[in-house]
Amino acid sequence: MAKPGPREAFSEVHDLAPDEFLAQVQSFEFWFHSVEGYLAGTNYGHRVDAVEAHLAERDRERLVTVLCNYCVGETAALEGASGLVAIAPNRHAKVFLSTQVVDEGRHLEVLLHRMSDLGVLDPEAEVERRASPSIRAFKSRLLALVASKDWEAALFAQNVILEAMEFTVFQTHAKTADPITAEVLGGIVKDERRHIGFGENELGRRLRESPHRRARIGEVKRDLDALVLETFEETLRDIGLPAAERPDLGRSYLAAVARLGLP
Ligand SMILES: [Fe+2]
Numbered sequence: 001m002a003k004p005g006p007r008e009a010f011s012e013v014h015d016l017a018p019d020e021f022l023a024q025v026q027s028f029e030f031w032f033h034s035v036e037g038y039l040a041g042t043n044y045g046h047r048v049d050a051v052e053a054h055l056a057e058r059d060r061e062r063l064v065t066v067l068c069n070y071c072v073g074e075t076a077a078l079e080g081a082s083g084l085v086a087i088a089p090n091r092h093a094k095v096f097l098s099t100q101v102v103d104e105g106r107h108l109e110v111l112l113h114r115m116s117d118l119g120v121l122d123p124e125a126e127v128e129r130r131a132s133p134s135i136r137a138f139k140s141r142l143l144a145l146v147a148s149k150d151w152e153a154a155l156f157a158q159n160v161i162l163e164a165m166e167f168t169v170f171q172t173h174a175k176t177a178d179p180i181t182a183e184v185l186g187g188i189v190k191d192e193r194r195h196i197g198f199g200e201n202e203l204g205r206r207l208r209e210s211p212h213r214r215a216r217i218g219e220v221k222r223d224l225d226a227l228v229l230e231t232f233e234e235t236l237r238d239i240g241l242p243a244a245e246r247p248d249l250g251r252s253y254l255a256a257v258a259r260l261g262l263p
């Protein structure tokens with residue numbers, strides 16, 4: 001049977017054996033074929049002919065606030081991933097992270113552009129004005145871990161915690177968002193899925209080789225959990241998700257980190 005091409009393999013990214021993952025996913029070759037499948041012909045992450053829906057002023061305001069928080073998360077991911085390139089212990093990981101840096105830069109760009117589309121004159125200033133204290137605090141903690149050159153801890157905070165948080169929130173938000181925002185988020189989610197795959201694969205292997213590192217990862221998780229759950233709460237309230245559905249989202253984030261065998 002023919003080996004699946006990068007695009008087919010992409011859909012199975014979580015099912016690949018660790019060696020196959022290294023050989024296929026951690027390359028620009030794989031990255032290019034993956035993103036081509038969902039970005040070709042788009043304009044800032046959405047179809048060129050997508051039509052802007054009418055948003056009530058209150059809904060527009062809430063959406064802008066949520067996008068400001070997403071911009072802080074994506075800036076954290078962009079700065080975090082680029083810092084991780086320098087401390088990655090092998091060249092395969094450096095190549096993968098360089099594709100991630102490109103993805104995160106694109107995410108930030110399309111979110112800032114979405115705000116401009118919504119009539120925000122100075123998106124940068126709006127992010128400064130509106131972003132929540134919890135996502136700002138998470139960004140500082142993540143970048144401090146990267147600066148401390150603690151590879152496993154920083155990779156865990158970036159490619160498992162932050163990515164799982166973004167994946168879960170964006171996927172949920174896309175279900176109820178206006179069509180253009182939903183398309184933009186849908187494209188981002190496809191990238192975040194690949195980033196989590198890398199984080200789980202790399203960390204899983206490191207933890208199997210050196211089980212003593214598990215305690216340090218558990219420590220980072222306990223340190224960041226409260227901030228992550230607070231960020232969830234704020235964002236879900238702003239996107240108008242019914243309160244009854246919020247605990248499920250917290251659980252799905254915890255399930256993502258539990259796949260690494262952490263309590
Ligand atoms: Fe991202």
Ligand SMILES: [Fe+2]
Nearest residue numbers: 077163192195
């Ligand atoms: Fe990401």
